Structures are given as structure tokens and as C-alpha cells.
Amino acid sequence: MNAPVKSFAAVSVAVLPPVARLNLRIAPADLDTASATFGLPLPGKIGQGQAKGDRAAWCLGPDEWLLHAPEVEQAAIVADFAAVRALTPHSLTVISDREFTIAITGPSAQELLSVACPLDLLRMAPGTAKRTLFDSAQVVLIRDSDDAFRIEVWRSFFPHVSELLDIALREFACGL
Amino acid sequence: MLLIHCPYCVDTLPELEFAYAGEAHIARPANPMSQSDEEWRDFLFIRSNPRGLHAERWRHIHGCGRFFNALRDTVSDKFSVTYKAGRPRPDLEKAVQVPK
Numbered sequence: 001m002n003a004p005v006k007s008f009a010a011v012s013v014a015v016l017p018p019v020a021r022l023n024l025r026i027a028p029a030d031l032d033t034a035s036a037t038f039g040l041p042l043p044g045k046i047g048q049g050q051a052k053g054d055r056a057a058w059c060l061g062p063d064e065w066l067l068h069a070p071e072v073e074q075a076a077i078v079a080d081f082a083a084v085r086a087l088t089p090h091s092l093t094v095i096s097d098r099e100f101t102i103a104i105t106g107p108s109a110q111e112l113l114s115v116a117c118p119l120d121l122l123r124m125a126p127g128t129a130k131r132t133l134f135d136s137a138q139v140v141l142i143r144d145s146d147d148a149f150r151i152e153v154w155r156s157f158f159p160h161v162s163e164l165l166d167i168a169l170r171e172f173a174c175g176l
Numbered sequence: 177m178l179l180i181h182c183p184y185c186v187d188t189l190p191e192l193e194f195a196y197a198g199e200a201h202i203a204r205p206a207n208p209m210s211q212s213d214e215e216w217r218d219f220l221f222i223r224s225n226p227r228g229l230h231a232e233r234w235r236h237i238h239g240c241g242r243f244f245n246a247l248r249d250t251v252s253d254k255f256s257v258t259y260k261a262g263r264p265r266p267d268l269e270k271a272v273q274v275p276k
Contacts, residue, residue: 046185046240061240062184118177118190133192133238 008173011106013165016150020074021099022067024081026090033088037080038067047128049142058129058142066129066140066152071096099140100158102151102165108172109147115168116161117141137161178253180234183260184242197233199223200245201265227251231265234258 006013026034028044035041040052042065049058056068069077074096081092104112110121116135121143124130129142137157142150153161178191205211205219224230230250235243246258247266257266 047187062242064241118192120190131239131241132189138238 006169007106008169009106010108010172011104011112011169013112013169014103014105015162016101016103018071018096019101020067020069020071020077020094021096021152022069022074022077023093023095024065024067024090025063025092026065026088028063030088030090033084034065034081034090037084038077047130049127049129051127058140060129060131060140097155099152099154102153102161104149104151104165105147107147109149112165112168112172113141113149113151116164134161135164178255180246180255181258182236182239182242183244183258184240185236189236189239193236193238195235195237197235197243200231200233229256229268233261 024034024038024042031042031044038055038057040050040055040057042057043050043059046059046061049056051057054070055073058066060066067077074094078092078094081090113121113134117132119130119132119141124141124143126143126145129140131138131140133139134141134151134153137153137160139154139157139161140152142152144150151161179188180191180194181188182194202219202223205215208216211219228249228251229247231245231247233243234246235241243261244258245261245263245265247256247268248254249256256268259266
């Protein structure tokens with residue numbers, strides 16, 4: 001009874017495998033150095049994202065960026081940034097283990113998110129990311145395409161967010 | 177729900193992402209030792225509490241994290257304008273209505 005529904009035709013929810021996540025704080029004037037170090041042009045406007053190969057970056061604040069890369073490259077990225085620290089002051093924090101990423105995909109993905117996300121998702125363009133709330137939990141919401149979202153949620157908030165999504169999925173599956 | 181325009185994100189976002197942070201444009205005296213007890217009390221605790229337009233600090237805490245200032249009508253709750261921290265209070269005659 002009440003077996004958990006993780007996916008049906010309209011929308012599916014899945015926890016993605018681990019990825020290297022880094023939080024970069026740097027003066028916008030030094031963005032070129034950071035871009036060269038990370039290997040892709042970091043976006044300059046809040047919300048915008050940029051991806052190249054398997055690395056990606058999103059601008060979350062006036063001087064804050066979220067970086068994604070394969071797990072095996074994490075140590076190399078940290079070392080690369082450490083090498084430029086003397087001339088380009090910045091803060092690079094590894095937050096890989098702080099968060100889980102939940103993928104929400106399917107034609108009803110946007111509707112499912114609207115269960116607990118207060119943003120006007122219609123105005124959110126594919127390729128952008130925003131720090132926002134999911135119910136009362138702070139998350140980073142990434143929109144990969146019209147039908148594909150990712151939620152980065154702190155692991156302590158994960159049970160709450162996951163439970164809400166499960167309930168919403170069951171309701172959607174019942175046609176409520 | 178109120179929609180608030182963040183001058184750093186340049187986007188109008190739900191009130192839930194923001195936190196109120198008291199009256200704006202209250203400068204800490206450069207030399208607190210020069211203040212009398214009454215002046216110091218006024219700096220710490222006495223606020224204008226107007227009925228009508230109020231300049232106040234807000235923080236986009238669940239977004240870009242920045243503090244900014246806003247002019248809000250305390251009667252209607254309507255935000256007239258928001259502006260970056262450090263900028264002077266806008267001239268009300270020139271204050272632009274924030275688009276929805």
C-alpha cells in the first residue's frame with residue numbers, strides 16, 4: 001500500500017549521483033582570472049549560467065558563483081584556484097557533501113515545483129539558476145530546459161523536501 | 177504575497193525570500209564617546225515610525241544575500257522603489273514605480 005511513486009508519465013523525481021560543488025566568492029573585477037582558472041567564462045549577471053563540457057557555473061549573487069564539475073576534478077580545481085590566490089584574493093569553498101541534487105523532469109515538472117516554490121517559474125529561462133526557497137528550505141533551483149529542473153538542497157533539509165515531492169508526486173499520479 | 181524588486185538581482189521576487197531589517201539611513205555616530213546618554217539612546221532605539229512612506233532596509237536573504245533599501249508605504253504596504261545600499265534616499269517626486 002502507498003508504495004512510493006518516483007516517476008510516471010508526466011514527471012519523475014530522482015536523486016542525482018554526487019558531483020563536485022564549489023562556492024566561489026570573488027570581486028567581479030577579478031572575474032577574468034576566475035574564468036581562466038575554472039576554464040569557462042563565468043556569467044556576470046545574477047541567475048545566468050554557463051556550461052562547457054562537464055563543468056558548469058551559475059552566478060548566484062553580485063560576487064558569488066556556484067561551480068559544478070565531475071567529482072574526480074575537485075582536488076585539481078581547488079589546487080588551481082589556490083595557485084592564483086596570492087594575486088587574486090577570493091574564497092573557494094568545497095560544498096560537495098553539503099548538498100544533494102534532485103532532478104525533476106517531465107512535462108509537469110514546473111507544475112510539481114509550484115507545490116512549494118514561490119517563484120514565478122514561467123519567467124525563469126532555461127540555463128539559469130536561482131537561490132530560492134522550497135517550502136521553508138533554502139535551495140538552489142537550476143532550470144536545464146523547459147521540462148528539466150534540478151534542486152540543490154542541503155542534506156539536513158533533504159528529508160523534508162523529498163517527502164514534500166513524494167506527496168506531490170502521489171497526488172499528481174492520482175490526478176489530483 | 178508581496179512582490180519585492182531586488183536592485184542587485186534586477187528581478188521582482190516573492191516576499192518569502194526577503195527579510196526586513198529595520199529603518200534605513202541611520203548612521204552610527206563616528207565617535208560614540210562624544211555622545212550623551214540621550215543621544216546614544218536615540219541612535220539605538222528611537223525610530224521615526226511614520227504613517228506613510230518609510231525608508232527601510234531589507235535583505236534578500238534567500239537569494240543573492242544582499243542588503244538594500246526600500247521606500248514602502250506603511251499604510252498600503254506598497255513598495256514605491258528599492259535601491260542599493262549606500263545610495264541616498266531617492267527624491268520622492270522622482271521615485272519611479274516598480275513595474276509588476
